[in-house]
Amino acid sequence: MAFNTASLGVRESEEADVRLDTSGREWGHVMDWGGHPEEELGVLTDLLDVTDEQDWQERALCAQTDPEAFFPEKGGSTREAKRICQGCDVKDDCLEYALAHDERFGIWGGLSERERRKLKKRAV
Structure with a gap:
């Protein structure tokens, strides 16, 4: 353009x-x-971080499935999403991202929001 x-x-x-x-x-x-080279380096570092995030997200099995399975209605089953996560090569990256960004909804890295909250409490 x-x-x-x-x-x-x-x-x-x-x-x-x-x-x-x-x-x-x-x-x-x-x-x-x-x-200011240090500012330009910061911009490049930010761009590389975004690229890393996009890389694992593109390789995630959930990117190839129905997103509704990973964000079920209240009381809905999370079984299918967790089953998909178990076979995913980037499961750990996904969980790390969810914890770092305080994702409050959905299944990330094979864990529900409640399970991630418990994991954070144990880590503190």
């Missing part, structure tokens, strides 16, 4: 990187290549 960086007030020493996310919305970042 062509983008006029002058409309952003971008100086000639800067470059704007504009992309479309999966929903078609624009997002962008303006980098000053002449300035």
Whole structure:
């Protein structure tokens, strides 16, 4: 997509990187290549972290199944979701993500919200 960086007030020493996310919305970042390497390194590190998250999420078995199994109605069965998790290669990454991001709903890494809460309490 062509983008006029002058409309952003971008100086000639800067470059704007504009992309479309999966929903078609624009997002962008303006980098000053002449300035602060530590800030640019932070941006790159953040992008790599997102890539790592996307990598395990793309390989997760749940990405290939009905998401409703992982977010059942109150009182609904979690058995099918937990069965799928048991055979998943990224189960540990999933659980680590859920604990780090305080996911409150659904089955993550083979555990329900209640089970994750108990696990956190034992770890403290």
